[in-house]
Amino acid sequence: MPKQPQAPSSPPDTWPTDHGDALYRYAYFHAHDTSLAEDLVQETLLAALTARERFSGRSSERTWLIAILKNKLVDQVRKQAREQPLAEYAENDDEAVEALFAADGHWKRPPSLWETPMRALEQKQFWQVLAHCIAGLPVAQAHAFRLCEIVGREGNEACKVLGISATNLWVLLHRARLRLRQCLEIQWFGREAKVKR
């Protein structure tokens, strides 16, 4: 008789109720599109169904499902990067980033002081602002930033997925960070400062 796995997953037909919202939130944040996010949830759960025997019970079922969803997201980025090569975005100047510095390399608009930034993390609206800022990045920067900073892929894997060199990846991430810094300063910390005044 085959040995029963130590910690079998719960019945798959309970997944949409137990994990549907959690998976959807993650997918929606990346896809920014309802039907695309729903498709990702469906694909994730179907893939999980096929791989059910491999669920070891070492991690929680939720963590296991999120990991499958992350792989689906990475696959999607890979596919998009094949259709629309990204290297040229790193090789051409990003005007918005160039405009931040004077010709001698000094700040043209220096960063302002963010008071008590850690308090932002406790506020629900902050996450919406951050998601909005990431969604507003040029597509190549958004892919690079999400892969490395949100999905948590290593640089060399991100390069393969995006089909770009390490140097190109650094350029895209750097530009993404400069743009996000500015976006948060205007959309969040600027607002906070005004409220205080």
Add this chain to the structure above:
Amino acid sequence: MLSCKEVTRLVSMSYENRLSWPERVGVRMHLLMCRFCTRFAQQMRFLHAACHSFQQALQEDDAIHLSEAARLRIHNILSRNY
């Protein structure tokens, strides 16, 4: 002396790649003297930490959820295959 533009590039790169010794010294010297780049470096630490907490924070936002129609559709597809 590194420029602010160059320092922001190196600070950002340090998240993916260990900087060389001269680069690290150059950045540190610059940060000692430049409060704007010091702010930038602190803000990058904040951004990095925020992204790390994003997944957890996302799970607490119950305003975003799967529609009942989609839940039912996915449930039916799973039941058919299971």
